[in-house]
Amino acid sequence: MNPESPSCREPSPHRTVAVxxxxxxxxxxxxxxxxxxxxxxxxxxxxxxxFGASGPSVSPRAGKKGGERLGxxxxxxxxxxxxxxxxARVEIAVxxxxxMIDLMTVHGIVDRHxxxxxxxxxxxxxxxxxxxxxxxMPVADAEVEVLIVGGGPVGLTARALLERWGVxxxxxxxxxxxxxxxxxxxxxxxxxxxxxxxGLADKISADAFAPEYGRIRFRDTLYDRDFATAVMVGxxxxxxxxxxxxxxxSQDRLEPTLLAAADAEVRYGVELIDxxxxxxxxxxxxxxRQQGEENGEQNGEGSGEETRVRARYLLAxxxxxxxxxxxxxxxxxxxxxxxxxxxxxxxxDLNRWCxxxxxxxxxxxxxxxxxxxxxxxxxxxVPTPEDAASADWPALVSxxxxxxxxxxxxxxxxxxxVVNAFVAERLRHGRIxxxxxxxxxxxxxxxxxxxxxxxxxxxxxxxxxxxxRGWAGPGLLETYETERQPVAxxxxxxxxxxxxxxxxxxxxxxxxxxxxxxxxxxxxxxxSDQYFAxxxxxxxxxxxxxxxxxDDSTPPESSDTGTDYIPTAKPGHRMPHLWLxxxxxxxxxxxxxxxxxxxxxAHWEQHSTAPWPLHIxxxxxxxxxLCGLSRHGALLIRPDGHIxxxxxxxxxxxxxxxxxxTTITRSTPT
Numbered sequence: 001m002n003p004e005s006p007s008c009r010e011p012s013p014h015r016t017v018a019v020x021x022x023x024x025x026x027x028x029x030x031x032x033x034x035x036x037x038x039x040x041x042x043x044x045x046x047x048x049x050x051f052g053a054s055g056p057s058v059s060p061r062a063g064k065k066g067g068e069r070l071g072x073x074x075x076x077x078x079x080x081x082x083x084x085x086x087x088a089r090v091e092i093a094v095x096x097x098x099x100m101i102d103l104m105t106v107h108g109i110v111d112r113h114x115x116x117x118x119x120x121x122x123x124x125x126x127x128x129x130x131x132x133x134x135x136x137m138p139v140a141d142a143e144v145e146v147l148i149v150g151g152g153p154v155g156l157t158a159r160a161l162l163e164r165w166g167v168x169x170x171x172x173x174x175x176x177x178x179x180x181x182x183x184x185x186x187x188x189x190x191x192x193x194x195x196x197x198x199g200l201a202d203k204i205s206a207d208a209f210a211p212e213y214g215r216i217r218f219r220d221t222l223y224d225r226d227f228a229t230a231v232m233v234g235x236x237x238x239x240x241x242x243x244x245x246x247x248x249x250s251q252d253r254l255e256p257t258l259l260a261a262a263d264a265e266v267r268y269g270v271e272l273i274d275x276x277x278x279x280x281x282x283x284x285x286x287x288x289r290q291q292g293e294e295n296g297e298q299n300g301e302g303s304g305e306e307t308r309v310r311a312r313y314l315l316a317x318x319x320x321x322x323x324x325x326x327x328x329x330x331x332x333x334x335x336x337x338x339x340x341x342x343x344x345x346x347x348x349d350l351n352r353w354c355x356x357x358x359x360x361x362x363x364x365x366x367x368x369x370x371x372x373x374x375x376x377x378x379x380x381x382v383p384t385p386e387d388a389a390s391a392d393w394p395a396l397v398s399x400x401x402x403x404x405x406x407x408x409x410x411x412x413x414x415x416x417x418v419v420n421a422f423v424a425e426r427l428r429h430g431r432i433x434x435x436x437x438x439x440x441x442x443x444x445x446x447x448x449x450x451x452x453x454x455x456x457x458x459x460x461x462x463x464x465x466x467x468x469r470g471w472a473g474p475g476l477l478e479t480y481e482t483e484r485q486p487v488a489x490x491x492x493x494x495x496x497x498x499x500x501x502x503x504x505x506x507x508x509x510x511x512x513x514x515x516x517x518x519x520x521x522x523x524x525x526x527x528s529d530q531y532f533a534x535x536x537x538x539x540x541x542x543x544x545x546x547x548x549x550x551d552d553s554t555p556p557e558s559s560d561t562g563t564d565y566i567p568t569a570k571p572g573h574r575m576p577h578l579w580l581x582x583x584x585x586x587x588x589x590x591x592x593x594x595x596x597x598x599x600x601x602a603h604w605e606q607h608s609t610a611p612w613p614l615h616i617x618x619x620x621x622x623x624x625x626l627c628g629l630s631r632h633g634a635l636l637i638r639p640d641g642h643i644x645x646x647x648x649x650x651x652x653x654x655x656x657x658x659x660x661x662t663t664i665t666r667s668t669p670t
Contacts, residue, residue, distance in 0.1 A: 140283060140310035144170045145468050147284055147309055149272050149324055150317035151175070153184065153251060154436030154453035156258035158315055158461055160198050163262040164592070165465035170309060171264065174271035174318075176290055178259065181343060181415050182250035182372050182379050185360065186447025189234040190538045190574075191454045192244040193641070197591040201244055203257050208247035209360065209374055211236050217359040218505055218523070221402040222350065222369055228505060228523045232360065232447075233535060241539055241565060242577050243585040248360040250372050251450070272323055273306075275314065277430050282314040313464055314432045317453065320420045322438035328429045334422035334492060338443065340384035342416050344393050347377055348401075348409040363502065365509070366400035377412075384416050419443050421496060423488045427481040433460060440488035445498035446534065452491045455541070456484050462639035463547075466665055471611045475666035479545040487541055494537055535565035539574060547638070547664045548572040549645040569627035569635055571643045578623045589617045590641045594661065598634035599624050603650065607657040612665065636660055 146162055148155045151173030159171050187195070187204065195201045214235030218228040233239065235246040259266065269290030276283040288304040316324035354362070354371070362369040367382035380397055397409040420441035427434045436453030443449075460480050466472025509523060548571050567576035575597075578586045589595050593613025598604050601616045619627065619635075627635060632650040635643055636657070645660045662668070 139308070141307040142170070143310045144168050145312045146170075146464060147172070147282065147311035147314045148317060149284075149314065150319060150322075150436070150438070151255075151259075151266060151268065152179065152317065152319070152436065152453075153254055153258060153450050154457055155315070155317035156255060156261070157194070157198075157454050158317065158435065158457035159264050159266070160200075160258060160261040161457060161461035162465065163264050164198070165461065165469070167461075167465050167468055169264045170311075171266045172270040172272060172286055173266065173268050174289065176269040178255045179252050180413065181345070182252055182370070184251040184254070184447070184450035185248060185370060185444075186232070186235070186246065186451070187249060187254065188246040188447065188451045188538045189239065189242045189244060189535075190541075191451045192246050193242060193587055194454060194458050196244050196587070198261055200257055200261055204249065204254060205245075205247055207253050207257065208249035209371070210358070211245060211247075213248045213358045213360045213371070214246070215359045216361050216363065217357065218363045218509070220509065221364055221366065221405075222362055222400075223353045223402060223405050226357065226522075227509060229359075234538060235360070239535070241535065241567060243579075243587060253373060272318070275324065275327055275432070277432065278310075280431075281310050281312055282431050284309045284311065284314060312431065312468060315457070315460070315464075316432060316434045316438045317436045317457070318438050320418075320422075320437040320441040322434065324432060325424060325434055325438050328432065330429065330434070331425045332422035332441075333425060334441075335496075336420065336422055337418050338421050339419040340416065341419055342382055342384045342388060342414060344380045344382075344397055344414050345372070345377065345412045346380065346394075346397055346409045347412060348397075348407050350378065350401075350407065353405075363505075364400070366402075388416060421492060423485065423492055427485055427488075428477065433477070433480060435460060439484070440492060442488075442491055443495045443499050445502055446495050448491050448495050448498075448534075448537070451538070452488060455487070458640050459484055459543075466667075471613065471665060471667060473666035473668060476547060476664075478666075479543075479547040482545040483543040483547070486544075491537065494534065534563055536563050538565075540565040541574060543572045543642055546666070547644065548642070549660055549663060551646045551648070567626070569629075569643060569646065571646050573643055575635070575637050575641050575643055576626065578620075578626070580617070580620065586617075586619075587641060589615075590637055591639055593639060594644070595637040596634050596657070597627070597637060599629070599631045603632055604634055604657065607651070607654060609657060609661060612661045612667075614661070636664075638664070 145168045146158075148158055148162075148169055148171040151171055155171055155173070159169055162169050187208070192201050192204070195204055214232040214237075216230050216232065217226045219226055231237075232246070232248075234242065235248060238245050267286075267288075270286050270288050272284050273287050274285040286307050286309060288307070291304040314324070316322055318324055350369075358371075360370065367380050370379045370381065371377070372379055380400060382396075382400070385391055385396075393414055394409055394411045397411060398405075398407070401407050401409065420437075421443050423440045424434055424438070427439050435456040437449065439456060440452060441449070442452060460477075463472065463476045463480060466476060467474055505523060550571050569576060575586055575590070580586060580589070586597065589597070593615060594609075596604055596614060596616045597619045598616065599619045599621050601618050604616055619629070621631065624631060624633070627633075628646065628648055629635070630649045633646070633648045634651075634657075636645040638644045644664045647656065651657060
């Protein structure tokens with residue numbers, strides 16, 4: 001049969017592709033399962049146009065690079081000619097080595113519009129790479145580009161971001177299901193901007209509380225009137241600095257939306273128990289706890305089936321007690337565990353005290369009360385009592401509500417947890433990167449923790465995609481820690497300050513009541529702007545790294561921007577929100593590559609930017625002054641929305657833009 005014929009045979013459950021000679025390699029048989037190969041290819045050294053007598057010589061000991069190089073040559077020949085109709089996954093066995101290919105996302109061939117196809121060349125590329133692995137390299141059961149450990153909001157967001165770039169991922173989560181507890185409560189404006197890029201903002205807003213819940217109230221008991229209150233800026237009402245508004249919602253309401261945002265595989269009840277860093281990959285040992293329980297085994301170290309997954313990179317988003325961080329021996333700085341807390345989820349009718357004065361949190365002398373969902377449900381958060389194991393939680397909730405309340409509380413679940421406060425000393429260890437609580441545990445006061453984690457992966461995922469797709473050098477990943485670790489330290493300081501200020505208000509009121517002092521109806525909160533108006537921390541993050549080209553000799557601004565946010569288009573800053581059209585913001589132009597904003601696109605279109613993904617957007621003339629540009633100037637915006645470079649006027653040379661992209665991405669394009 002003509003190997004270039006476009007015809008395909010009828011599907012069959014099992015077909016074998018024999019590769020009898022791979023440039024001198026020992027003959028091997030390759031099994032392709034769960035797939036239909038349209039043609040049977042046989043290379044006996046006679047098809048010179050495919051491999052060529054003068055082609056690269058690859059031995060079984062040449063390593064993975066050589067195999068992938070040869071595979072790409074073959075893939076280039078057959079790509080577009082011979083399609084592989086297949087199931088979702090193909091298993092390739094070469095000798096005793098087995099590799100799995102997720103054909104729905106391999107090499108990003110199937111784009112986000114569902115177009116494209118998988119070619120035999122891509123399968124053969126993996127076959128040859130597998131055949132040429134060093135003989136002493138451990139065998140993996142599956143291979144992916146990025147293994148994500150941890151299925152909370154941070155890990156799920158990373159999965160969605162990487163899928164947008166066509167990066168093959170596997171996410172594993174040790175718990176058997178999505179979080180059943182509310183946990184994180186606040187999605188701030190910057191995080192909602194990121195979710196707007198992913199097309200999720202409307203869904204998240206629809207499931208969240210109305211904006212009027214973006215307020216904090218202080219009361220003696222839940223049924224008393226407020227003695228202090230403050231709004232959450234950017235949550236309770238729209239702000240001109242952003243096209244979106246943050247929301248009050250619960251983590252268990254957010255996670256299903258994030259899970260549905262991508263198609264990449266997620267395995268629940270699967271725990272990472274060991275990992276090995278290799279020269280060009282990470283080998284992770286996983287254990288399926290759910291399978292162990294189904295087989296009647298005890299939930300111990302050896303329960304369930306063990307599998308090995310090899311990944312080009314590993315992203316650890318596995319929480320404050322991160323197994324990955326501990327395995328790597330990465331220390332932390334900061335107070336550490338600062339308190340034990342308990343969350344009691346209960347159901348009760350509290351509308352008579354709260355419906356006309358809604359809030360995201362009610363701080364009382366007997367703990368904090370939080371409405372969970374628009375349709376009902378409450379959480380009560382208190383310091384964990386010493387007798388927590390035997391505590392009568394329904395009675396404790398009723399007592400906290402007050403005897404005058406006459407409300408029956410039905411306790412649904414109780415969770416004990418530790419309030420941690422630290423930052424990891426390193427966010428990167430070779431091919432392993434930490435994000436979210438694994439990188440920094442932030443106390444809950446102010447709702448900063450989850451949002452900081454989402455910003456972590458928003459900063460990281462475009463860099464991973466660039467390295468994996470070849471338009472960025474590995475050195476770009478060094479800027480992840482350089483840019484995000486200072487933000488983590490600043491966020492931790494602000495959260496600790498938030499907690500101290502909150503307790504000061506409660507303690508002051510408590511002292512007034514204890515001493516019999518006539519308590520005023522209202523207590524002024526002179527620090528409320530510092531606690532609740534954190535736009536400087538939310539929108540004013542500044543990055544200083546080699547991935548930012550400064551345009552003058554101005555000393556770097558202070559890392560503590562305070563509460564004020566002043567929009568600016570200086571390199572390192574988040575690009576300000578400006579309306580390009582009635583419904584389209586400057587922030588809507590970012591995410592899928594670099595963006596060049598200029599009022600004179602024709603002048604810049606002549607600049608060559610291959611191989612970088614870049615598009616040019618027209619900046620209305622009325623915005624050039626705010627951006628510090630003449631009509632011929634331009635801003636180079638990174639995929640994460642931060643300004644990478646600025647040229648106030650026309651570029652000095654035709655290579656200006658190309659040189660900037662080369663420097664920012666640490667690449668050496670040909």
